[in-house]
Each structure stands twice: as structure tokens, then as C-alpha cells.
Amino acid sequence: MPLLIHGGIVIDPANGRHGPMDILIADGRIAEVAPAGQLGVNGERINASGCWVVPGLIDMHVHLREPGYEYKETVETGTRAAVTGGFTAVACMANTDPVNDSAAVTEYICERAQAAKLARVYPIGAVSLGLRGERLAEIGEMREAGIVAISDDGEPVADSGLMRRALEYSVMFNLPVIVHEEDPRLAADGAMNEGATSFRLGLKGIPSAAEEVMIARDIALAERTGGRLHVAHLSTAGAATLVREAKARGVPVTAEVSPHHFTLTEAAVGNYDTNAKMKPPLRTAADVAALIEALREGVIDAIATDHAPHHRDAKEVEFESAANGVVGLETALPLALRLTREAGVPVDTIIGAMSTNPARILGVPGGTLSPGVAADVTIINPDQEWVVDPERFHSKSRNTPFGGWRMTGCAAYTIVGGRIVWPLDGQRNKGRGKRGSAR
Amino acid sequence: MAFAGRHLLGLEGLSAEEITHVIDTAESFKEISERDIKKVPTLRGKTVVSLFYEASTRTRTSFEIAAKRLSADYVNISASVSSATKGETLLDTARNIAAMRPDCLIIRHSASGAPHFLADRVDCPIVNAGDGAHEHPTQALLDLLTIRERVGRLSGLTVAIVGDILHSRVARSNVHALRLLGAELRLVGPPTLLPPEAKTWGHVYHDLRAGVRGADVIIMLRIQRERQGLNFFPSLDEYSRFFCLTRSVLEEAKPDVIVLHPGPINRGVEIASDVADGPYSVVMDQVTNGVAVRMAVLFLLVNRAQVASEEQKTAAPPRLRRSG
Numbered sequence: 001m002p003l004l005i006h007g008g009i010v011i012d013p014a015n016g017r018h019g020p021m022d023i024l025i026a027d028g029r030i031a032e033v034a035p036a037g038q039l040g041v042n043g044e045r046i047n048a049s050g051c052w053v054v055p056g057l058i059d060m061h062v063h064l065r066e067p068g069y070e071y072k073e074t075v076e077t078g079t080r081a082a083v084t085g086g087f088t089a090v091a092c093m094a095n096t097d098p099v100n101d102s103a104a105v106t107e108y109i110c111e112r113a114q115a116a117k118l119a120r121v122y123p124i125g126a127v128s129l130g131l132r133g134e135r136l137a138e139i140g141e142m143r144e145a146g147i148v149a150i151s152d153d154g155e156p157v158a159d160s161g162l163m164r165r166a167l168e169y170s171v172m173f174n175l176p177v178i179v180h181e182e183d184p185r186l187a188a189d190g191a192m193n194e195g196a197t198s199f200r201l202g203l204k205g206i207p208s209a210a211e212e213v214m215i216a217r218d219i220a221l222a223e224r225t226g227g228r229l230h231v232a233h234l235s236t237a238g239a240a241t242l243v244r245e246a247k248a249r250g251v252p253v254t255a256e257v258s259p260h261h262f263t264l265t266e267a268a269v270g271n272y273d274t275n276a277k278m279k280p281p282l283r284t285a286a287d288v289a290a291l292i293e294a295l296r297e298g299v300i301d302a303i304a305t306d307h308a309p310h311h312r313d314a315k316e317v318e319f320e321s322a323a324n325g326v327v328g329l330e331t332a333l334p335l336a337l338r339l340t341r342e343a344g345v346p347v348d349t350i351i352g353a354m355s356t357n358p359a360r361i362l363g364v365p366g367g368t369l370s371p372g373v374a375a376d377v378t379i380i381n382p383d384q385e386w387v388v389d390p391e392r393f394h395s396k397s398r399n400t401p402f403g404g405w406r407m408t409g410c411a412a413y414t415i416v417g418g419r420i421v422w423p424l425d426g427q428r429n430k431g432r433g434k435r436g437s438a439r
Numbered sequence: 440m441a442f443a444g445r446h447l448l449g450l451e452g453l454s455a456e457e458i459t460h461v462i463d464t465a466e467s468f469k470e471i472s473e474r475d476i477k478k479v480p481t482l483r484g485k486t487v488v489s490l491f492y493e494a495s496t497r498t499r500t501s502f503e504i505a506a507k508r509l510s511a512d513y514v515n516i517s518a519s520v521s522s523a524t525k526g527e528t529l530l531d532t533a534r535n536i537a538a539m540r541p542d543c544l545i546i547r548h549s550a551s552g553a554p555h556f557l558a559d560r561v562d563c564p565i566v567n568a569g570d571g572a573h574e575h576p577t578q579a580l581l582d583l584l585t586i587r588e589r590v591g592r593l594s595g596l597t598v599a600i601v602g603d604i605l606h607s608r609v610a611r612s613n614v615h616a617l618r619l620l621g622a623e624l625r626l627v628g629p630p631t632l633l634p635p636e637a638k639t640w641g642h643v644y645h646d647l648r649a650g651v652r653g654a655d656v657i658i659m660l661r662i663q664r665e666r667q668g669l670n671f672f673p674s675l676d677e678y679s680r681f682f683c684l685t686r687s688v689l690e691e692a693k694p695d696v697i698v699l700h701p702g703p704i705n706r707g708v709e710i711a712s713d714v715a716d717g718p719y720s721v722v723m724d725q726v727t728n729g730v731a732v733r734m735a736v737l738f739l740l741v742n743r744a745q746v747a748s749e750e751q752k753t754a755a756p757p758r759l760r761r762s763g
Binding site: 194195196199200201202203271272313316317318319320321 | 451528529530548550551552553555556559560570571572573574605606608611634636637639
């Protein structure tokens with residue numbers, strides 16, 4: 001049945017559109033986009049008045065934990081969390097068990113995603129077999145099975161020679177190489193940012209240099225090889241500077257930042273709060289300011305959550321023993337919208353970073369509302385106020401530093417291929433809080 | 440006047456009054472240990488449990504003697520013989536012990552923040568007996584008592600802390616307390632063990648002689664032998680060549696300088712034997728004062744808990760049995 005989204009503000013950075021427009025969806029595709037009030041429909045209608053209608057959000061960095069760690073998250077629960085947060089697609093990292101270093105695992109993940117019928121799932125293949133950093137995984141075969149990028153995320157690629165070959169070889173498939181930048185010897189067994197807070201708390205620190213020396217190395221390698229380098233979760237001002245300079249020289253490099261890195265500082269570790277423990281670690285206020293500036297300038301292309309579900313038991317331990325990572329899919333959108341209000345980042349930049357640019361970097365459909373493309377659409381209620389209650393997450397895990405935060409803005413509708421996947425069936429009228437309702 | 444908090448997790452955040460109150464209380468307890476019968480009934484019927492996840496001779500024994508001199512029942516659990524060897528988590532172990540209703544839980548752990556982690560989750564007053572590289576509050580309190588006894592004051596003193604500041608919980612607790620009480624701090628050691636942030640705590644010296652010049656008090660820290668091979672310094676020999684406190688170096692300090700060391704001592708590495716055993720050393724006073732300080736801490740925390748619960752029950756003013 002055709003679907004008309006009317007009364008909202010369409011924000012479509014790829015087409016330079018920002019204004020009151022209506023969108024007609026038919027046969028799972030965008031059929032027409034026209035100034036408000038010009039389209040009629042013989043079918044379903046969504047009144048999006050007061051809302052923004054944007055190309056479906058794409059989170060290019062999540063951990064869905066399946067196969068192998070289904071007690072933390074599954075493809076189904078992870079994509080449920082995704083659509084709740086407004087994401088129509090996610091790209092999932094390879095550090096599962098078994099590792100996604102073969103076409104068989106890639107196919108398995110794709111099958112699980114098709115069964116879940118929620119967000120689109122784009123698997124990312126491993127750079128190296130078993131993430132061991134020794135031999136290249138069968139990248140071409142995984143490409144044929146559906147991967148959109150390669151990454152050993154979770155583990156830095158310590159061997160510079162291997163990274164060089166990965167960047168070279170990836171050129172043949174036009175796959176980006178997504179890098180988790182952390183010099184293993186400098187990071188050692190650090191538990192948080194190295195600085196005044198780690199010194200005071202007596203925790204081993206991870207210096208900014210651990211990230212920056214690796215980014216500098218990989219920029220040099222990308223410059224030589226022409227491989228497409230994508231730097232995951234930038235956390236330091238120096239990292240942003242390196243990417244800015246490389247882009248200015250024309251090096252094929254892109255970068256992402258996570259909501260926790262542009263929202264929180266190392267102060268969130270406070271009294272040894274394990275929900276503020278992640279890699280790279282939360283840094284200083286100066287780093288946060290530099291990351292936001294880099295996002296505003298377009299030096300940082302994408303906002304990606306690094307959604308990293310962990311079981312409660314892995315966080316209810318001494319700080320130095322706690323697992324690294326936080327969930328992010330259900331809090332990313334309001335944290336990003338915060339930047340529009342509190343840091344003056346234009347809304348179009350935010351939507352570009354959460355949709356258009358991830359689609360471009362990964363070479364996947366979406367990121368636009370052009371007529372003819374698959375109808376992946378997110379309808380954002382930018383004014384809805386709500387309080388984060390981790391117990392109500394759709395993710396299997398609750399490890400967030402944002403529990404109890406007052407948020408403004410949420411996904412009112414998430415539409416994948418013309419199908420409404422959020423609010424979830426049966427919950428649309430129950431009204432899970434007020435989050436699901438458009439005004 | 441008592442602790443504002445229910446636990447003693449660290450000296451950071453305590454007020455000067457609170458710290459002084461503990462030292463005063465400890466001072467009043469000292470004579471109990473000089474008696475023929477070294478026992479008062481102050482904590483009779485109370486149970487104190489200590490949980491040691493790291494090796495310790497001095498601190499563990501000191502807490503045990505302190506508890507027993509106050510007539511508390513005392514149980515020590517060492518990680519090597521506890522269920523930790525069967526894979527039980529710290530939290531589960533602590534919860535099980537707390538379920539036996541002790542009045543105080545003392546913990547020593549290699550993870551910074553371990554006592555703070557438990558304090559938020561276990562219903563029992565907690566005393567930090569050393570957590571990783573974070574704090575060792577009773578050690579600093581006994582250092583303060585020793586300095587005050589010998590020098591007569593804390594305010595205005597020049598105190599040099601020498602050695603592995605980066606990894607030292609003794610240093611952190613002392614820094615917080617000494618700064619609060621008005622001492623002038625110097626931090627002395629190689630740059631590998633003194634990160635740039637140390638400047639916010641005191642004057643930084645990489646030259647031992649300059650660092651102790653004119654000092655009233657020198658607190659030596661133990662060089663942990665296990666740090667060798669991690670390149671914080673090339674060798675113990677070279678470390679001692681630059682940072683061993685010898686008689687000759689000591690001449691730079693005030694003529695009536697006192698030298699503290701939390702132990703265990705590496706003779707000839709960070710401190711020469713003739714200094715450790717010499718007239719300026721107050722190391723044995725520290726150990727003696729350690730018992731009094733731990734008696735004071737147990738007394739204040741356990742009684743505070745009792746006062747709180749009695750006030751809840753009767754709203755009548757509690758009668759504190761104060762010995763000494």
C-alpha cells in the first residue's frame with residue numbers, strides 16, 4: 001500500500017533539500033518528493049507535522065555479537081535497538097566467535113538479518129584471520145558474500161606491513177579499511193585516558209599518542225597505496241588534526257566519531273564507573289571541543305555509535321577488569337541533536353554524518369531521499385523529551401553511561417524499504433512511553 | 440566531630456578537621472599499647488573482617504592487633520586461601536562476608552577503586568587498606584601522626600616524597616592530606632615515574648639532592664622490583680645511583696630532618712642501611728603508630744555505625760565508651 005508522509009520538514013543533504021515537503025512511498029521506494037500539500041494518496045498516511053523527515057540513519061559501526069556472544073546481543077535484538085534509535089541500517093564488526101573472516105560467517109549474519117526483518121545489516125569482514133594480525137582474511141570471498149568494508153576493530157593492526165598489504169589489496173574491491181587506532185605498546189593495559197584523572201585515580205592511562213601515532217602511520221600508508229582508510233571512533237584533538245591535514249593533501253581518508261566521545265569527558269569515570277570505560281577512552285574537554293569542530297567542518301565524516309553490548313557481569317567488577325564499551329544505538333540520535341542546540345552544528349551536517357556520509361563511505365544504498373531509491377526513511381521528533389531508562393532498552397545489554405539523562409529528540413518512525421519497523425508492531429498503540437508517537 | 444562518611448576509602452575529599460580528628464584519636468589510643476594488659480573493651484561484641492588480595496605483613500598485622508586491642512572479634516581472609524582461587528568474584532566474596540553481619544570490612548586489593556566499587560554495593564562500613572596505585576589512607580594517617588609527634592606540627596613543613604610516585608598509593612594519600620594541612624610538597628624521582636600532572640601536586644625534582652635540600656621531612660617510597668624490565672629505569676643499580684637516600688645526601692636536608700618509609704625497605708636501593716637504621720629514621724615509630732591509627736579508624740567507623748543505628752532506634756543520645 002502506498003504511504004504518504006506529509007506535514008514534515010524534509011532534510012535531504014545529498015539533494016540539498018531542507019523544507020516543508022511531502023514524500024510518497026510506493027512499492028518500497030521513494031516515488032515522489034514534492035512541496036507540502038501537492039501530493040495525494042490512496043493509502044496510508046503519516047502526519048509528520050513538527051517532525052523532520054530524513055534519509056534513514058545508518059550506523060556504520062556496531063557490534064551485534066552474533067554469532068558467538070548471543071548472551072550480549074543478537075542480530076535481532078541489535079537491529080531492534082537500531083530501529084528504535086532511528087537507524088534503518090547498521091554495519092557490524094567482525095569480532096564475533098567465530099570471527100567474520102570467511103564468507104560462511106558473512107552469509108550467516110546476512111541470513112540472521114533477513115530473518116529479523118528490522119534494519120538492514122551490512123557485515124564488515126576481518127582484515128586478518130581470527131583478528132590475529134598475521135595473515136589476510138579471504139577478503140574477496142567475503143566481498144562476494146556481502147561485506148562492505150574490512151576491519152579488525154577491537155584489535156589494532158599492529159603489524160605495519162600487514163596494514164600496508166590490506167590497504168593495497170582492498171583497492172581491488174573498492175572496500176574501505178576501517179581502523180581501530182591504538183598502539184598496543186603505548187596503550188598497554190591502560191584503563192582510561194592518561195592524564196590528570198588517571199594519575200589521581202591510580203589507574204593506568206592510555207595516552208593520546210597511542211591513537212595518533214597509528215593514525216599517522218596509516219595515513220602515510222594510504223597515501224602510498226591509494227587504499228581507502230576510514231578511521232574509527234576518533235577520540236583526540238591530535239587525531240582530528242591528522243585527518244584534517246591528510247584530507248587537505250588529498251589522501252583517501254575518512255573518519256567517524258562516537259556520541260560518547262563528543263559528549264563525555266574522562267570526568268565521567270568519576271568514582272570508577274565502569275560504564276565510562278571504553279576504547280578509545282573518554283578524553284578531555286579540549287578533545288571534545290576539537291572533535292565537535294572537526295565534525296562541523298566535515299573533517300569527521302560520520303557519527304557512529306560503536307554500539308558494544310556487554311553482559312552486566314562484565315561491568316560489575318573492579319574498573320581495571322571491566323569490559324570495554326558502551327551501547328549506543330538507542331541514545332545516539334538525541335546526543336547528536338544536542339550538538340545542534342548546544343554547539344551550533346547545523347542539522348544538515350548531523351543528518352549527513354548519520355546517513356549520507358556513511359552510505360557514501362561504505363558504498364551502500366541509502367543516504368538520500370531521491371525518487372527511485374529504496375524507501376529507507378527516519379522521521380525524527382526533534383522536541384520530544386524523554387529520560388533514558390536502560391531497563392527499557394531493546395538491546396540485550398544495559399551498559400550505558402547515559403542512564404537517567406534527560407534527552408530531547410527521538411525517532412518517531414523508522415521505515416525500511418517502505419515498511420514501518422518502528423514503532424514496533426503492537427507497540428504503536430500501547431505507547432511505550434511517548435517515544436513512539438509523532439505529534 | 441567524626442567522619443562525615445560511612446567508609447574510609449581515601450584521604451582525598453576528607454576535611455582537615457576530619458583528618459586531624461583521626462590523628463588526635465590515634466594519639467589518645469597510643470598508651471593502650473604501652474599497658475601491661477593491652478586491651479580495652481571499646482569494640483567488644485563487634486566483628487571486623489579483613490580481606491587481603493595482596494601480600495601484606497605490616498598492614499594486615501597492624502589492623503589485626505588494632506582490632507584485638509579494642510576487643511573486636513577479628514577474622515582475616517587472604518585471597519590465596521579464599522574462594523577467589525575458585526573463581527569467585529570480589530563482589531560475590533564481599534557480599535557473602537557482609538551477609539555474616541560484620542561491623543567493618545577492611546580490604547586490600549591490587550585494583551585501584553576496588554574498595555569504592557564495594558562501598559556502593561555492600562551494606563557494611565569499608566576501610567581501604569590499600570587499593571592498587573590509588574590510596575592507602577591509614578598509611579598516610581600514621582605518617583602524619585609520626586611527623587606531628589616528632590616535629591610538632593604539619594603546617595608549613597617542607598616535605599619531600601621520593602621515588603615511584605606514579606605507582607604509589609602511599610604517595611597519593613600523603614599528597615592529599617599534606618596539601619590540605621598546609622605542608623609544602625616536593626615530589627622527587629625520574630620523569631618516567633613522575634608524569635607531567637605531578638606538577639599540580641607539588642614541586643617536581645629529578646635531582647635527589649636538590650629535592651631534599653632544606654627539607655623538614657623526607658618520605659621514601661619503595662621501588663617495586665617487579666617494575667624492573669618495564670623500562671621505567673634501566674636497572675636497580677642505576678636507580679640507586681641517582682635516588683638512593685644516603686648519609687651524604689641527607690646532609691642537604693635540615694639538620695633535624697626525619698626520614699619515613701612505609702616498608703618493606705629495599706636496603707641499598709632506595710635507602711641506605713645506615714639511613715634506614717640511623718638517628719633520622721622514624722620507620723619504627725611509624726609501625727608503632729600504625730596500630731594506634733588503625734584503632735582510631737576502627738573505633739570511629741564502627742562507633743559511627745552504632746551511633747547511627749541507635750539514634751534510629753531510640754533517638755536518645757548515645758553513650759560512647761571512649762578509652763584511653
